Amino acid sequence: MNALRAGLLLTGVFVAAGLLSLVWTPHDVTQVDIGARLLAPSAAHPFGTDHLGRDLLSMIQAGAAVSLSVSLLGVGAALLLGVPLGLLAAARGGWVDEALMRTGDLVFAFPWLMLAILLAATLGPGASNAVLAIAILNIPVFARLTRGEARRLWQLDFVAVARLAGKGKARISAEHILPNLSGPLSVQATIQFSLALLAEAGLSYVGLGVQPPAPSWGRMLADAQTLIGTAPWLAIAPGLAILLAVFGLTLIGDGLARHLRRGEGA
């Protein structure tokens, strides 16, 4: 099986599980049942139960919805803001370009965890601030990529033809530049999506992501840490979930990139 198909399948499983959790999970994820805590994996609880007696499978399923949507929203917002900024920088050049790229450098110069922690300390922890942190960190990524590709395209003949036809810079950016960016942008977006999943897990792990009782993979790992000696399944399943979700997206990214190269080569 090739990478793209494997990746799509894997990611599809997580997306489906997450969507399903909105209407149905095997057990109620907010149901605290002390009597049933720390049960080893069994038929009733395939992944076991946690320290409050909640079903781990259900929590991982609901956690998929949380992790995927936080990452998707963050990266999506970054795309929506970063791409126009990149197009603007490429079209205008000069001081606009310089100012935008220097601002991007500034964001890049910050260690991502520090920036996220500062944001969380300022605005309070929570899902929306995790989205914000991911978006801020990703805007310059897309802006830079867009600008680089767009500048290359601006040199090409078909753009020159469009300019001769009297089209304005904004219109050329929208009609001729942007459509040609979809390939590299979709590859980059997939990669950033996978990195955002890791970042979201890290933020929830240090308690800055989505807040309980909403389940999240990172926090499940934090909760599991001290119990790893008695209940190792608590640390295995959420960690594997993160790994597989990121892995799936990496595969998609690889597959898309190969597809793109093949297209260019042809």
Added chain:
Amino acid sequence: MRLLRHCLLTLLVLLLPLAVQAASRDTLRVGLQLEPPNLDPTSGAATATDDVVYATIFEGLTRIAADGTIRPLLASGWTLSDDGRSYLFDLRPGVHFHDGSVLTAEDVVFSLTRAIGPTSTNAQMQALRAITQITATGPLQVRIDLAERDSAFLTLLSLGDAVIVSRATADALATSPVGTGPFRFAGWRRGDAVTLERFDGYWGRPARLSRLVFRFIADPNGAYAAMRAGDLDLFPDFPAPEVLGQLAADPRLKLAITPSEGEVILAINQRQGPLADSRVRRAIALSIDRQAIIDGSMYGYGTPIGSHFPPHSPDYIDLTGLTPHGPAAARRLLAEAGYGRGLDLTLKLPPPAYARRGGEIVAAQLAAVGIRARIVNVEWSAWLDEVYKRHDFDLTIVSHAEPFDYAIYGRQDYYFGYESPAYRALLTDLKAAPDAAARHRILGDLQRRLVDDAVNGFLYQFPHLGVQDRALTDLWVNSPNQVVDYAAAHYGAGDAAGAGPSSAAAGDGWGIWLLWGALVLLLGAAIIGFGPSYVLARLSVLAGTLLGATLVIFALVQVVPGDPATVMMGLNASPEAIENLHRELGLTGSIPARYLDWVGGLLRGDFGISYTYRVPVADLIGERLSLSLPLALLSVLLSVMIGLPAGYLAAVRQGGWLDGVLSWIMRVGIAVPGFWLAILLVLGFALGLGWFAAGGFPGWAAGPGPALSALTLPILALALPQAAILARVARGALIETMHKDFVRTARAKGLSRAQAIRRHALPNALGPVLTVLGLQVPFLLAGGAIVENVFSLPGLGRLVLQAIAQRDLIVVQSVVVLLVGFTVFASLLVDMAYALVDPRLRDGRAA
């Protein structure tokens, strides 16, 4: 293949855990959850300070015995005047301070006068101001006059806030404490450990241990691992009740569970709205199943309480029967109050596990009667600001750890907003109580009053969850004064447990100077190599980014809610003491002035003074860099040693099975969360095989062997994901260059594929690899924070996490700027390296 073998061999030698020398058995290594912000118990209210210095370094005039009675300490005795307003204390003769000076009446007058003075930052200042006059009536005799009779005054003198210090050393107590106790201060490695040594000139029976090391491990996992690995001998308040069973099963360890003074309550903000209605509050109390909370969050450790009073006190009365678990009754009360359709409330939870876990159970129990409690997890600093100070909450769970703290219910505008003239009248009666029987009766009334008014949900009495080495004996856990008495502790003969390396106290600040030196050298080389104009242009970009960064960081930090002074002074501080601290910290100037001050200082190499530790931030950073920089560099080294050969192999065999296998491994490596890898490594190699310590850092002074051994697992956890990234980038870059014309030409000349790669593609593919490498060092310096947490290493990243939690904002500002500087500087290095690899680039830019 030879390259790979070399790499692996070097790796093995580097990471080989060297034999750890055993510590002698007269050192006691104590684990504490919280590091004290400073070591002066007379300024600020951090109980963490008392945990380390009270009764070890410092002593007061009196002390509380285990049975709750007041005993003499530095005062050998006292008499009370008939009106109960004047004490005459006789001081013990022959008491020496650790600096050699002799304790006199002057020292007592000085200490108490200082505590109540206008610039005092003493947390008990308000209570101590009951003193109207202190007079030395002889070289060893002091008279203290009070404004009115106060039956709790001798208890007040037994607190850490009222210890006796000498005038000569008073100003430096925060960093080099000098007292009269059985141990003297030996060293403090911030973020890691405080070391005390036996004081040979002690007036009383000398301590039997020669050395006390307090190590600070907040993370339950780190605490567990340290106990299991034998890195600690005692953890008086173990943070994770869930693993006590496993620890008890360890033949080297035993549990020591004793009652504490901490009442865990579900505090209710009863100022307005539905919660001002006592029926609603009673409904909340009735909806609580105490035993379920104790079982669920404390794994059964804890005693249910019905009011705000410790069950081990002789004055306790069991009132749990007045608010039994009754969801039906709770629903009826809610309906009666007009909330039959339910109620929406916020439940703010501070960080400790008892609150976070207990909160989830309480929320579930409240939901069962129709109260929808929205959980908001907050840091301590945010809790102090939002809940304690601004009263912006409905419900919260917190442990009130101070002894005799029923008095908080008489305070004006206290955080839960209970205002009862009747309760205050009872407190006044208590103060004037003529005898023990009257006190007993009034204390009973106080307890009942709180239940009648349904003030808060009273959950359970928090236990001291002590874990200790089986051989350790004569350790006296004092209650009600929250003190562990180490003076008589020693190891019994017999099955002494194997000990790990002992912590060294010396911190060194060479890291930062090394850094500056390297910077200057590099710039010099750059100017010679690339010409001044190129370097100048790059430097101006660097300076611009740094300036922008200072502005962004400073602006962000200004809007971080939570006041550092409030965080430092804790729950009992008076507004005046907080104001004094503001002045001390320089937090009173205007915002632009403070910014200019800070940036000006940065330019001079002065990073400011840490709010919490009261030492120069540069020293703190230097100390942490001496761990974080080697950690980051070794991780990069390892990732290069694994990543480059792997990427090379995959590229050479592109499309082959080896490439396939390696590519899949790389993808998995990229997808692994570093902290999860860290947890798995601890599970496998520290807890399972026992090859490495599970956490902590003995310091470079302990020798390279133990230090590298402690860093092995963290290096692996940091390096492996980076190695995967590097390998992927290297593979991609190599394959790309292989399709370039010059490589094709080389092959056409008759070179083998491998030869062509080595001679032509490799040098040209270094660019992207260098870019990744350049970003790795700063990334690992900062992003290692989470991994540092797993291994409880005192590194730079953890310094920032800790500083944010404590609102030590000057440290946050300076470290983040430093990290930004690292990043920018690293990208400059990468650019210059690019230019070296590809001279065309240099000529283009330098022109």
